[in-house]
Amino acid sequence: MDQVNKDQYLIEKNGKQYEVVIGLEVHAQVLSDSKLFSSSATKFGSEPNTQVSLVDAAFPGMLPVINEFCVKQAVKTGIGLNAKINKKSIFDRKNYFYADLPQGYQISQYKDPIVGEGSVVLDLPSGPKTIGIERLHLEQDAGKSIHDIDPSSTLVDLNRSGVALMEIVSKPDLRSPEEVNLYIKKLRSIMRYLGTCDGNMQEGSLRADVNVSVRKVGSDKFGTRCEIKNVNSIKFMQMAIEYEANRQVELIEEGGSIDQETRLFDTKKNQTRSMRSKEDAHDYRYFPDPDLLPLEFDDKFIETIKKEIPELPDQKKIRFIEKFKLSPYEATILVSDLETSKFFEKVIEKSDVKLSANWITGELFALLNEKNLEISQSPISSENLSKLINLISDGTISGKIAKTIFEIMSKEDKDPSIIVEEKGLKQESDPKALETLIQKVLSSNEDKVKQYKSGKDKLFGFFVGQVMKESKGKGNPQLINKILKEKLNG
Amino acid sequence: MTDVIDLTLNELANKIKSKEISSTEVTSAYVDRSKSSKKLNTYVEETFEQAIKVAKKFDSKPDFEKKLPGIPLAVKDLFCTHNVRTTASSKILKNFIPSYESTVTQNLWDAGAILLGKLNCDEFAMGSSNETSYFGNVISPIDNNLVPGGSSGGSASALAAKLTPATIGTDTGGSIRQPASFTGTVGLKPTYGSCSRYGIVAFASSLDQAGPMTKNVKDCALLLEVMSSFDQKDSTSIDFKRPNYSLELNNNIKGKKIGIPKEYRVDGMPTEIEKLWEKGKEFLKECGAEIVDISLPHTNYALPTYYIVAPAEASSNLARYDGVKYGFRAEGENLIDMYEKTRSQGFGDEVKRRIMIGTYVLSSGYYDAYYLKAQKVRMLIKNDFDEAFNKVDAILTPSTPSSAFKIGDKTDDPVSMYLNDIFTVPVNLAGLPGISIPAGLDKNKYPLGLQIIGKPFDEQGILNIAYSMEEKINFKLNINDWWIK
Numbered sequence: 001m002d003q004v005n006k007d008q009y010l011i012e013k014n015g016k017q018y019e020v021v022i023g024l025e026v027h028a029q030v031l032s033d034s035k036l037f038s039s040s041a042t043k044f045g046s047e048p049n050t051q052v053s054l055v056d057a058a059f060p061g062m063l064p065v066i067n068e069f070c071v072k073q074a075v076k077t078g079i080g081l082n083a084k085i086n087k088k089s090i091f092d093r094k095n096y097f098y099a100d101l102p103q104g105y106q107i108s109q110y111k112d113p114i115v116g117e118g119s120v121v122l123d124l125p126s127g128p129k130t131i132g133i134e135r136l137h138l139e140q141d142a143g144k145s146i147h148d149i150d151p152s153s154t155l156v157d158l159n160r161s162g163v164a165l166m167e168i169v170s171k172p173d174l175r176s177p178e179e180v181n182l183y184i185k186k187l188r189s190i191m192r193y194l195g196t197c198d199g200n201m202q203e204g205s206l207r208a209d210v211n212v213s214v215r216k217v218g219s220d221k222f223g224t225r226c227e228i229k230n231v232n233s234i235k236f237m238q239m240a241i242e243y244e245a246n247r248q249v250e251l252i253e254e255g256g257s258i259d260q261e262t263r264l265f266d267t268k269k270n271q272t273r274s275m276r277s278k279e280d281a282h283d284y285r286y287f288p289d290p291d292l293l294p295l296e297f298d299d300k301f302i303e304t305i306k307k308e309i310p311e312l313p314d315q316k317k318i319r320f321i322e323k324f325k326l327s328p329y330e331a332t333i334l335v336s337d338l339e340t341s342k343f344f345e346k347v348i349e350k351s352d353v354k355l356s357a358n359w360i361t362g363e364l365f366a367l368l369n370e371k372n373l374e375i376s377q378s379p380i381s382s383e384n385l386s387k388l389i390n391l392i393s394d395g396t397i398s399g400k401i402a403k404t405i406f407e408i409m410s411k412e413d414k415d416p417s418i419i420v421e422e423k424g425l426k427q428e429s430d431p432k433a434l435e436t437l438i439q440k441v442l443s444s445n446e447d448k449v450k451q452y453k454s455g456k457d458k459l460f461g462f463f464v465g466q467v468m469k470e471s472k473g474k475g476n477p478q479l480i481n482k483i484l485k486e487k488l489n490g
Numbered sequence: 491m492t493d494v495i496d497l498t499l500n501e502l503a504n505k506i507k508s509k510e511i512s513s514t515e516v517t518s519a520y521v522d523r524s525k526s527s528k529k530l531n532t533y534v535e536e537t538f539e540q541a542i543k544v545a546k547k548f549d550s551k552p553d554f555e556k557k558l559p560g561i562p563l564a565v566k567d568l569f570c571t572h573n574v575r576t577t578a579s580s581k582i583l584k585n586f587i588p589s590y591e592s593t594v595t596q597n598l599w600d601a602g603a604i605l606l607g608k609l610n611c612d613e614f615a616m617g618s619s620n621e622t623s624y625f626g627n628v629i630s631p632i633d634n635n636l637v638p639g640g641s642s643g644g645s646a647s648a649l650a651a652k653l654t655p656a657t658i659g660t661d662t663g664g665s666i667r668q669p670a671s672f673t674g675t676v677g678l679k680p681t682y683g684s685c686s687r688y689g690i691v692a693f694a695s696s697l698d699q700a701g702p703m704t705k706n707v708k709d710c711a712l713l714l715e716v717m718s719s720f721d722q723k724d725s726t727s728i729d730f731k732r733p734n735y736s737l738e739l740n741n742n743i744k745g746k747k748i749g750i751p752k753e754y755r756v757d758g759m760p761t762e763i764e765k766l767w768e769k770g771k772e773f774l775k776e777c778g779a780e781i782v783d784i785s786l787p788h789t790n791y792a793l794p795t796y797y798i799v800a801p802a803e804a805s806s807n808l809a810r811y812d813g814v815k816y817g818f819r820a821e822g823e824n825l826i827d828m829y830e831k832t833r834s835q836g837f838g839d840e841v842k843r844r845i846m847i848g849t850y851v852l853s854s855g856y857y858d859a860y861y862l863k864a865q866k867v868r869m870l871i872k873n874d875f876d877e878a879f880n881k882v883d884a885i886l887t888p889s890t891p892s893s894a895f896k897i898g899d900k901t902d903d904p905v906s907m908y909l910n911d912i913f914t915v916p917v918n919l920a921g922l923p924g925i926s927i928p929a930g931l932d933k934n935k936y937p938l939g940l941q942i943i944g945k946p947f948d949e950q951g952i953l954n955i956a957y958s959m960e961e962k963i964n965f966k967l968n969i970n971d972w973w974i975k
Contacts, residue, residue, distance in 0.1 A: 060576070060583065061588075061590075061687070063688055063724050063725065065722065065723060065725050093806050097809065098825075099814050102814070105809055156814070283853055285805075285849065287802060287806070287857070287861060290696035291725060292726075293725055293726060
């Protein structure tokens with residue numbers, strides 16, 4: 001390949017370059033108060049086995065009944081992924097034995113998923129890249145086996161048993177850990193906009209199986225893939241991919257071959273290790289669940305849901321660029337999270353767009369990052385940030401003073417104009433007062449004035465600094481510049 | 491006055507309503523007779539004391555508006571009953587006490603009926619002779635060495651022996667109609683989706699249906715009317731207007747076209763069954779019905795299809811009995827060991843056989859050849875019936891290819907056991923209603939039944955045909971109470 005993009009993620013070994021091919025199976029918990037086939041609650045962190053119905057615990061004679069809300073959520077997500085919605089889909093049983101799987105099978109969708117092919121667009125530094133979505137299907141979550149409480153027994157918590165999941169399968173279109181990062185974030189952003197998944201990875205609402213293979217640059221044939229099961233943070237996904245891709249390249253370069261297998265990522269050792277080989281793979285004996293009829297709905301059902309679809313990140317980004325003249329970079333950042341975009345739109349209701357974008361993506365993001373907060377938990381309200389920006393715009397304070405005030409606001413969410421009053425931070429914008437200060441500086445630095453006039457232009461900054469110092473930082477920088485220029489050049 | 495135990499369900503209801511007899515009298519009579527009939531091994535759980543208590547309570551404040559006012563009923567032990575042990579006649583559930591009630595039994599209690607106890611059946615309803623029960627085989631009151639049929643063998647035996655005035659069973663491949671035929675009683679399998687499956691221990695979900703087993707057709711209509719309901723807790727339950735079957739029951743079948751499928755004339759069928767079938771046709775003609783020869787070309791494939799579909803579903807349905815949550819558990823070294831020991835010890839041979847067949851036919855590499863193909867054949871069988879029902883209103887066949895057989899006769903030969911379901915299985919595969927009525931006796935004086943198969947949701951139609959034939963046949967079951975000391 002002649003034109004290798006230098007941003008491309010490649011692994012070099014023995015002078016050969018390898019490309020990494022990644023596909024993800026994301027398990028996203030459907031945002032719903034009740035489970036996929038029962039009316040049990042789904043609240044996270046409840047006492048073990050307090051959200052379990054007879055259906056969830058698979059008592060004899062119990063039957064699943066589909067939760068229509070979960071179906072709507074899946075269709076909504078499908079629309080958000082620009083995907084084909086299948087008006088008829090089928091629930092199948094995936095049979096296997098495990099202590100936290102009460103039925104002895106998981107109700108899932110196998111051959112006929114509710115959502116077919118779709119796509120997600122990633123904003124890469126080099127430009128947009130479309131990642132194909134293979135399918136989205138609905139399935140039940142299993143319960144949780146707890147091995148570390150009792151030394152001799154495994155304890156089982158069935159609160160999660162039967163909770164609705166959407167499995168979103170991507171095409172093998174991802175090529176680097178960074179693309180995986182952007183893909184997960186984009187997917188999460190879309191689902192949060194739609195209100196179909198809270199995307200909370202700490203609580204396990206979003207997890208992924210990662211399929212990794214490598215191939216020599218220029219090859220159009222996929223290598224043998226390994227599946228890394230159930231990785232629950234973006235960081236771990238990236239670490240697992242890096243480890244796994246390098247392992248595969250080394251193995252190939254040593255003359256070995258890759259076995260198709262399922263692997264686990266050990267977060268302590270930062271390694272993947274074999275869990276089971278292809279030969280040991282389960283035979284899940286999928287077949288249509290005879291307790292459930294095929295899931296069917298009409299165009300009207302889809303149309304009704306379409307009307308509930310809000311403006312999604314990609315559309316919002318275009319609007320921000322066109323309407324507010326933001327750069328694509330700024331727009332991407334501001335729309336990536338629904339709450340951030342709302343915060344931004346709130347601030348610009350009364351404030352300058354450019355300044356608002358700068359302050360939110362700059363100072364505010366730094367603050368949130370430092371305190372590890374979501375924007376919804378921001379210590380500074382959108383109203384007060386807007387007021388602060390307006391104080392800059394109308395010349396009441398300088399940008400520099402604004403940073404000082406921002407610092408104070410981060411500890412106490414207060415009207416910035418009150419802080420300006422209390423601390424006496426109002427900008428000095430009276431030309432007469434400034435002229436007096438300037439005169440004082442020029443008189444006490446006559447030698448420098450001479451040097452300036454004889455051509456040493458750089459000294460201008462020195463004079464500005466001296467005047468600022470005299471004004472105790474409160475002098476209006478634009479005015480100081482203007483008057484100084486008149487005095488020195490006049 | 492006739493003995494209480496000789497009264498039909500309708501007669502009992504009327505006599506209780508007219509205060510000729512009390513619920514307590516009726517209940518006590520059945521309890522007494524049941525107590526002295528242990529030899530038949532029909533009950534796996536008795537709730538006699540509780541039943542008498544409830545009967546007394548009913549009598550103290552009777553509600554004569556109910557359809558089954560204070561009438562005691564024993565039911566197949568496949569129906570989950572609140573606070574009453576429910577075993578499916580399996581060791582794996584031998585100590586299982588549900589905290590819930592099946593919809594069908596709830597409908598009975600809501601209509602005023604009183605639970606007498608739980609009746610023996612084949613383990614998980616898998617069997618045609620009631621010999622696979624963990625609690626031992628059931629003996630037919632017809633003869634002391636005879637099976638009552640299965641899987642609702644305890645129900646059929648108890649009904650024929652007059653230990654319950656009527657009963658309910660479940661029918662996956664003939665489990666109501668075959669034992670009814672063997673014991674000279676009436677049994678109806680409703681259209682799939684008529685009776686809720688909620689709370690019934692599942693065998694094969696796409697085939698299982700609960701239905702009434704009664705002394706006569708009129709009782710059958712009454713009991714079906716009470717059992718059948720639309721239930722949102724069962725996704726396969728169908729919301730259709732359910733007729734008042736007993737009120738609309740009549741013997742006017744003039745002009746009805748009844749199909750006789752040529753494929754049901756199987757090799758080696760006893761001539762007495764052939765004759766019985768002929769007699770049935772004559773009776774129908776006498777009633778003014780028209781006999782039409784029809785063909786159901788895929789009949790031959792019904793049994794193999796059934797023995798793929800039913801075990802496949804069963805293998806998955808029975809996965810939940812793993813020793814983890816409830817029921818029997820054998821201790822093991824680890825999880826897998828516990829599973830193996832629990833299921834090896836907890837299930838009987840026939841259940842294991844079907845789990846193995848089902849697991850096999852669903853396995854990757856075999857799925858297409860077996861399960862998928864069976865589903866396609868199932869569709870062809872259904873199409874056969876659809877086509878036939880373009881020409882006829884109902885279909886008449888024998889219920890079984892033979893009369894009741896001896897205990898132990900077929901236990902070593904599963905295939906010959908399976909062949910017993912040859913006339914009943916196609917009806918389940920097509921989801922149709924079918925009723926078996928007693929039609930005569932063979933040379934050993936063992937009852938034989940005829941089956942009437944109807945269009946979907948036309949229970950009323952087949953009940954009316956059965957009602958007309960019943961009058962003509964005038965079948966009398968003579969049982970001499972040999973098992974009572």
